[in-house]
Amino acid sequence: MKRIIILSIASMLSIASLLAAGGENDKAIAKNDTANYTEILGKIVDSKTAEPVIFATIVITETNIATVSNTDGEFILKIPKGKESGTISFLHLGYENTVINISELNGGKNFVKLRAAALPIDEVVIRSLSAEELILSALNKVKDNYSINPEMQTSFYRETIKQRKKYVSVSEAVMDIYKAPYRTTFDSDRIKIYKGRKSRDVKKMDTVMVKLQGGPRTSLMLDLVKNPGDVIGPEMMKYYHFKLNGITMIDNRETYVIKFDQLPNVEYPLYSGNIYIDVETEAFAGMNFGLSEVGLPYASEVLVKKKPSNLKIDIEKGHYLIRYRKGADAWYLNYVRSELALESKWKRKLFKSDYHIMLEMAVTDRDNENVTKIPMKESLKSNEVFTDKVTSFEDDNFWGDYNTIKPDESIEVAIKKLNKKVKRRQ
Structure with missing residues (x-):
């Protein structure tokens, strides 16, 4: 027993825990239509190292619909019918935000590239x-x-x-x-x-x-x-x-x-x-x-x-x-x-x-x-x-x-x- x-x-x-992302798009992503939604698949990587960006937030802009990338940097996001004309935002700690038109996403195994956010410390006022x-x-x-x-x-x-x-x-x-x-x-x-x-x-x-x-x-x-x-x-x-x-x-x-x-x-x-x-x-x-x-x-x-x-x-x-x-x-x-x-x-x-x-x-x-x-x-x-x-x-x-x-x-x-x-x- x-x-x-x-x-x-x-x-x-x-x-x-904590979340976010941003960057540059390489027409990443496969798109599959079903009766009530469009399925977007992709992989998020660092624009310089090509390493996967894990636990990034992927959100349909100006909505509450979101998901996160996994430990391989991959994600699936289901777009409800009627929202295909919108955009998707990619957010992650230490990266610039990236916003991509849903209409620009095409088939194939492509990648979303995120660029590191530049923030010189001497340009920021740190409170006392x-x-x-x-x-x-x-x-x-x-x-x-x-x-x-x-x-x-x-x-x-x-x-x-x-x-x-x-x-x-x-x-x-x-x-x-x-x-x-x-x-x-x-x-x-x-x-x-x-x-x-x-x-x-x-x-x-x-x-x-x-x-x-x-x-x-x-x-x-x-x-x-x-x-x-x-x-x-x-x-x-x-x-x-x-x-x-x-x-x-x-x-x-x-x-x-x-x-x-x-x-x-x-x-x-x-x-x-x-x-x-x-x-x-x-x-x-x-x-x-x-x-x-x-x-x-x-x-x-x-x-x-x-x-x-x-x-x-x-x-x-x-x-x-x-x-x-x-x-x-x-x-x-x-x-x-x-x-x-x-x-x-x-x-x-x-x-x-x-x-x-x-x-x-x-x-x-x-x-x-x-x-x-x-x-x-x-x-x-x-x-x-x-x-x-x-x-x-x-x-x-x-x-x-x-x-x-x-x-x-x-x-x-x-x-x-x-x-x-x-x-x-x-």
Whole structure:
């Protein structure tokens, strides 16, 4: 009988990323028509190095319809009928924005090239505030910079588990989200599965089965502007060292970069990385950080929710990415990603097992007019396991006109292999 490890990423993150892009187009992209939408496919690369630009935002300009590029720099964006005359914007940290007419996109495997944004530091006026004061000022302006009204969001969620560098579980869903206002403590975000599927090779997973507890709920908790927790919460700042580390460009906007790490005498798993704050509005534009090496030895005790007593778990890495995007009237959560690497070993057994766990969620559409709070009984709970809630992969056209994150090539190969194994067992 398999033993089960339950990982509570939510408790791992009383905390938990950041997004953008820009550049030059090389008529990149393949275009496929269907009944209700046009499907745009492409790859985003650096204009000088030709390296893929990962986690870039791709958005139909002046709409709320968006997606992100994957770890190969590739993306799929579905254009609703009636919007083919518009443009697509490509945004990423440190790059110039690129805007391309949808009508200019033609067939074939082409590329969107992004140019690095030039920003001589001596041309930018850096305020006299310290890094800590800048963070506190940004927290005080949350009510001014983020939505004070509830809205409905559509998002695409994916979680994967690798064992010894091979995928053993891939699960994903289109999610409905009730996004509560940022300025209230009397209302909370709610999320439910609209449509989901999974592919998993349970027999492959040794004698240990790893499950993520509360994955979709965790993706909402990673909205650190709403849930400051262990990273930017005012009461936690005394446990960190902060440093203003210059200015970069995000979405053609000057953005402060604040570097941080936990203090060496703190015996608890905290974090290190970068916080990005918009210069003009002092809104949080994103965070990119991971478990600090200082606190890593204490991580297993906090992050592992449940395990057999004779099994040793070592957390080797945790990394988190949060990105926000400025809309016409406010800043909005755009993308979150969480990665966790761990090692397990049974007592009196010779070999160890390595696992890599990832979850990501991209907000692909927003609606602030037709807002209906998701009933509590339909909302996913923090103690529920997402893979237990969805069915197996079947139809290649499963997602229809919903925008998703294009799977990395390794995930696409894994899904095909896992599905073949499942069919052989049926």
